[in-house]
Amino acid sequence: MRVLLVPNTGNIEAVAATTELSAWLLGEGLDPVLAHNDADASGLSDFGVPPSDFGDLVLTVALGGDGTILKAVHLLGGAETPVLGVKFGRLGFLSGASPEHMRDAIETALAGEARVERRATLRADVAMGGRPVGSHIALNEIVVSRGASGRVVAFDLAVNGHRVMHTRADGMVMATATGSTAYALSAGGPLVAPGFGGIVVVPVAPHTLRSRPIVTDPSDSVEITLPDPTRADACLIVDGDSIPCRGSLERITVTRGATDVLLVKLEGRHFYETLESEFLGG
Secondary structure: OEEEEEEOOOOHHHHHHHHHHHHHHHHOOOEEEEEHHHHHHOOOHHHEEOHHHOOOEEEEEEEEOHHHHHHHHHHHOOOOOOEEEEEOOOOOOOOOEOHHHHHHHHHHHHOOOOEEEEEOOEEEEEEEOOEEEEEEEEOOEEEEEEOOOOOOEEEEEEEOOEEEEEEEEOEEEEEOOHHHHOHHHHOOOOOOOOOOOOOEEEEEOOOOOOOOOEEOOOOOOEEEEOOOHHHOOEEEEEOOEEEOOOOOEEEEEEEEOOOOEEEEEOOOOOHHHHHHHHHOOO
16 A cells, blocks of 8 residues: 655655654555655655656655645645645644654554545636646635736636626635635635635735625636736736746636545644634634
8 A cells, every 4th residue: 555755845854754654654564655856855765756656545644834735735636545734834724633643643544534624626727829728726726916027917707607807906816715714815815614615716906995705606617817918917826836927818717626635634623713723813
């Protein structure tokens, strides 16, 4: 049985824990694997494989903060393999275990005795030059943000083909419930319980007093178009990573992703407890 390890290679403690965990997994009759770059950076080159050769994974362990969990999700490429986050980072909102309890957490997860939260994803289909140019999957958010010129962008927003909003803004965030506590929160969006499957749409610094966030049904399709060529210098950001701007964005269609992310939870506070202590000043 294979277990994918995804460390934050910039965190010395996380790298050391990955080395320790690899040896322990081997002793338990399990096969640890890492992506090539992570394996080389962690001194574990013998365990490095390309994502296409991950094979049938029984568990993914992300050693770091929430950013490392996002990294693990993208490495999985849509495979619904349970992801256990071990908190080594500053922010561990998505994590399910602490470093001192990671072995027990892994044993519990492998035994099928852990609580697993199913989190919705988003799919963004992008068009440039009058044709589709690719799609992207996000756990947190899809962002259309102003480009290198720094000029505000003109947006048309439609839901299920019905025009809802025209505005000029620095950007537009389309977030999952999971991402509602990330960029969408800082842009003034609502806090959404993690089980919700719809899309949270939040304009970033809109040049109007009438703009409001929108929360859609899970089955809705959100379409962003950039109708004004003089106000269309924008780029796409997926879960915090910028997608290279090789042309002018014309249309981004965002829907719920076909697969969910399975987060393993053995420790940590309830969602509303975290809201009180971390976001609402409790």
